[in-house]
Amino acid sequence: MKKDLDHNEFISTALFGALWGVIEISLGTILHASRIPFRGTLLTIIAVVLITISRSFINYKGSMTAISSVAATLKLITLPGFNITPFIAIMMQGIIAEIVFSFFTYSFISSLLTGSLILLYTLIHSLIMQGIFFGFGIYNVYLEILNSIGKAINYEGEMSLILIPLIVFLYIFIGAGAGWFGYVTSNRTKEILQESVL
Amino acid sequence: MNNKYLVIITFITALLIPRDYAFYFFPPAVLYLMFLDIHLFCFLRRISFLLFVIILLIVQPMVIGEKDFLLLGIKFSTSGFYNGLIMIFRAVVMIPAINYLSKTAGRKKLQSLFAKLGLKNYDEILDHSQKLFPLLKEKTKEFFTKAERKKFFNPIELSAQLLAFLIKASHSYTAKTKEENVL
Numbered sequence: 001m002k003k004d005l006d007h008n009e010f011i012s013t014a015l016f017g018a019l020w021g022v023i024e025i026s027l028g029t030i031l032h033a034s035r036i037p038f039r040g041t042l043l044t045i046i047a048v049v050l051i052t053i054s055r056s057f058i059n060y061k062g063s064m065t066a067i068s069s070v071a072a073t074l075k076l077i078t079l080p081g082f083n084i085t086p087f088i089a090i091m092m093q094g095i096i097a098e099i100v101f102s103f104f105t106y107s108f109i110s111s112l113l114t115g116s117l118i119l120l121y122t123l124i125h126s127l128i129m130q131g132i133f134f135g136f137g138i139y140n141v142y143l144e145i146l147n148s149i150g151k152a153i154n155y156e157g158e159m160s161l162i163l164i165p166l167i168v169f170l171y172i173f174i175g176a177g178a179g180w181f182g183y184v185t186s187n188r189t190k191e192i193l194q195e196s197v198l
Numbered sequence: 199m200n201n202k203y204l205v206i207i208t209f210i211t212a213l214l215i216p217r218d219y220a221f222y223f224f225p226p227a228v229l230y231l232m233f234l235d236i237h238l239f240c241f242l243r244r245i246s247f248l249l250f251v252i253i254l255l256i257v258q259p260m261v262i263g264e265k266d267f268l269l270l271g272i273k274f275s276t277s278g279f280y281n282g283l284i285m286i287f288r289a290v291v292m293i294p295a296i297n298y299l300s301k302t303a304g305r306k307k308l309q310s311l312f313a314k315l316g317l318k319n320y321d322e323i324l325d326h327s328q329k330l331f332p333l334l335k336e337k338t339k340e341f342f343t344k345a346e347r348k349k350f351f352n353p354i355e356l357s358a359q360l361l362a363f364l365i366k367a368s369h370s371y372t373a374k375t376k377e378e379n380v381l
Contacts, residue, residue: 010319010322010323010326011326011368011369012365013319013323014323014326014327014330014368015327015330015364015365015368017323017324017327018326018327018328018330018331018334019334019364021327021331022331022334022335035245049357053361057365062317065315065317066317066320066323069312069315069317069320070320070323070324070327073312073324074324074327074328076300084296084297084299084300087300130250132213132292133288133289133292133293134250134254134285134286134288134289135284135285135288137281137285138254138285140262141253141254141257141258141261141262141282144258144261144262145253145257145261148260148261181353181354181357184354185354185357185358185361188354188355188358189357189358189361189362189365191358192358192359192362193362193365193366196362196366
């Protein structure tokens with residue numbers, strides 16, 4: 001039988017779920033309207049920060065899945081139109097965080113790892129979705145385009161062998177940065193809350 | 199048959215159909231989805247989709263396949279163009295189909311899904327989160343008018359102050375609503 005959450009866990013889960021939902025809906029709408037590239041990556045960076053912060057406040061098993069399910073549901077039911085891919089992405093981010101934080105205790109290193117894996121997933125997510133919608137032949141198109149660019153600039157080898165690891169490394173690095181930011185911010189938030197209690 | 203099941207069949211067929219039969223399947227599938235709801239095709243005007251059209255119909259024939267067609271002095275591959283056309287058609291069927299199916303996902307269905315997954319107090323948390331929405335907006339505005347006076351230049355300090363402010367506000371709001379309910 002599943003055990004009910006205590007009062008603090010309940011409020012914190014609702015708060016972080018709502019906060020993530022508000023960011024996804026408001027900032028997501030602004031970014032969507034602005035049509036700037038890498039909108040999903042920007043939202044994921046903020047999600048990583050929020051996930052690493054929330055884990056320091058809500059430490060029960062399933063907490064990350066709970067806040068991601070709240071944020072994903074809010075996004076799906078609030079906004080009209082094509083929202084199933086963000087729904088899947090948000091859920092997956094929560095599941096990745098849940099897996100990492102169940103294997104490792106909440107720490108600086110696990111925050112970096114969570115951030116890196118979530119950002120890496122974002123990169124893979126868009127590729128998977130493009131593969132499903134356009135067909136998996138689209139990967140071949142990308143590789144050929146990258147290699148053609150290499151040939152155009154007189155590069156002898158295959159350009160994709162340099163660019164793909166570079167992009168992957170960049171995503172891992174940015175994810176780790178977001179994880180670090182979240183970890184440091186959560187510590188500082190706790191200090192502020194303790195100071196206000198005293 | 200219910201439209202929902204027909205859309206599911208259309209989606210699965212578009213996903214699995216071999217290339218040789220694709221041109222016979224996609225036009226009627228597009229027509230069916232258009233009759234179902236024309237608004238499902240709003241994504242065709244999106245820049246991101248048009249970028250894919252350019253990549254698949256213009257760039258792809260220039261880089262993939264045997265170049266057997268000359269247009270404006272540029273060599274193109276007809277097989278690459280044909281391939282790109284099928285890919286675009288596939289997306290034009292799959293995106294509206296999944297969009298239609300996502301519209302049928304109501305809150306009740308999600309609740310039962312998450313209940314099956316064993317998420318603790320999902321319904322209550324979602325209800326409380328929705329109640330916190332206006333509070334979060336109001337308190338964030340309030341914080342930034344206050345923070346402007348304090349001038350937090352450090353992003354960590356700014357985020358931590360904002361979070362601490364929101365945590366305190368949400369806890370006091372919950373306590374207040376609980377008290378009102380009791381009274």
